[in-house]
Amino acid sequence: MTAVQPRFDAVVHAPPRLQICGLLAAVDTMEFAAVRDAVGVSDSVLSKHVKQLEEAGYVKVGKATIASRQRTSLSLTKAGRTAFAAHVAELRRITAALPD
């Protein structure tokens, strides 16, 4: 088992993006609407953050037509999983000295 090297990631850091990455890290894919509901933001706000994550190479956006309806699914890329794990490790490192 390889220990994750703590590394602060400015792309992941913003609260909505951190939440998005947290959800996507736990699954293979998650539908756009489900992420939107879980994070509690509008479609446009989620689109903006997803685009930033996509541009960083952290999120992959997939589109499929099911029963004549287009469904958009999101997934973390390998780079995204690595960046998220490193960022969480960094948050843990920072909180390690947090007094009770």
Next chain:
Amino acid sequence: MNGSAPDGVDDGVPVDRQAAADQLAGLAAGRAALADRLVQPWWWDATLGLLLFAFLSTYSLHNTWVTVAATVPLAAGIAGLVVVYKRITGTWWDARKVGPVQGRVRRAMRWWFAGYLAVLALGLAAERLLDVRGAMVAAGAVLGLGAALLSRWVTRIYVAGLRAEL
């Protein structure tokens, strides 16, 4: 923010301890909420088990063409279950590859596969070599029940893992 000095700084973005702790708590809460929506209804597992049972039972008909043809409804049924799960939960996941219990699930799947082959071999031997009619129906029932229970168990430990730790 508690006014303390920044403990982590990168690209000019400071994070103090309390903010980091709040973010970790937020992530944990998000995962717990996600866990709540990942559990499939009981009939999903039952349908999976019934599909496997129905397929394996066709071996008792001693007609290779029927068994070969039965792979079509089996594959269609499993594909349908995947679509239904995605529709219900908005997610798809493979616990062997993502999430908090990957090693445990991989081990369980290896045992399941070994058990599956053993029961299948016993059933086929009884049905074809010893001419015990209906042996594969019994084997199908065992393996169908096993598949349903395994599916339920995997979801249960996956969800528990999501709730337990980040």
